[in-house]
Amino acid sequence: MVEPENSTENSIASKLVLEAALLTAGQPLSLDDLLKLFAGRMERPTMRMLLDELKLDWAEKTLDLVTVATGYRFQAKPQYSPFIARLNPERQAKYSRAVMETLAIIAYRQPVTRGDIEQIRGVAVNPNTIRQLVERDWIDVVGQREVPGRPSLYATTKHFLDDLNLRSLSELPPFEEFAQNEMPI
């Protein structure tokens, strides 16, 4: 197709280029990725505007254009999930409570060491627990605490945010919500 130029007619063409790229990506595309589509002939504000328009274009259709930590992606609207799920009857096994609690501690208290996690949970951390989360690419080591033994500091990854449909950690439910009583000072 002809390279779109700057005019109303061609901004529609550009929007369709974005749409095709996002629909075929299968993973989030960042603004930088999307700018490559136009070989540097588009400004960021224009791009953002087109993406907003695209979101509206799809409002009445089957997919949502959402923004997550690493960029933009199309995903099925939630009402279709129960149907689509039937195509994959083999559901992923649920994570154990130990895994989810460890993840919650890392998400809300990061960066933390294994010792920090053990202190909060009151039990030793099973290395398997950490490994499962690392393999899922939900957490990684971001450094070492400068104390004897230089323990690894764990934090959540952007992929974790992507998988939970979040743009940033601040979109997690606030931790205070979970406190059952006023914390004693």
Next chain:
Amino acid sequence: MSLALSDIKIKGETLTELPQDLYIPPEALEVYFETFEGPLDLLLYLIRKHNLDILDIPMSALTKQYMAYVDQGVRDKSKAIKLELAADYLLMSAMLIEIKSRMLLPKPAEMMKEDDPRAELVRRLMEYEAIKLAALELDAMPKVGEEIQVAAAYYQQISEVKPIEVQLDDLLEAWKNVLKRAKLNTHHKIGKSELSVREHMSHILRRLKNEGMIEFSVLFDVLTEGLQKLVVNFLAILELAKEGLIRITQQGAFTPIYLQVNSTE
């Protein structure tokens, strides 16, 4: 809370109301002791189960219950202590007893709230409870691959095919290789026919040795042997004569030619 009341079954029967007595027989917990995520989880369960005020925990009762459960829970069927499970729970026992005994000490008049021996335990319990609820919340959130399906329309990846660049030197090099290989092949052919002549020379010598004198034409079986073999045979005879290994004789013109081993005797 970790468990709703209706989740608790004692000997197969769902518990419908809280027991009047604070004390639950430890056997009731035995079955799912291992489902507790540790001492904090167990303590929280006991506190919430009995609607105890977490900010004013009756240490004596709690410690007593906790110890009873732990003593049951950390043993396997043969009553041996499961060490890996016991360590964390026993540490908590020690802490509970310490708090309890500190509370028995007479309080100084200027005792502040922060000096409550239970404060640290309460802080930890509350933090753990919040984390537990946060974990449930995270677990319930829709996730990619479970409740979220990412669109991925099929796209045939097409990449531009670049013509491969060829330098003149590459071409020359290739041609040299062809020549080299051709030469190698020719050489092989010569070698093979040479070997063949040598082979026939031996063959003829062996026959002459056994049969003494042989008529020339007998050595050529024109009916069964191909032309190539006949030529090689002839070359072999010439070679034998040249090397003085055989003697070729003829009585007169057009008479049969005879071959025999050239011996000095």
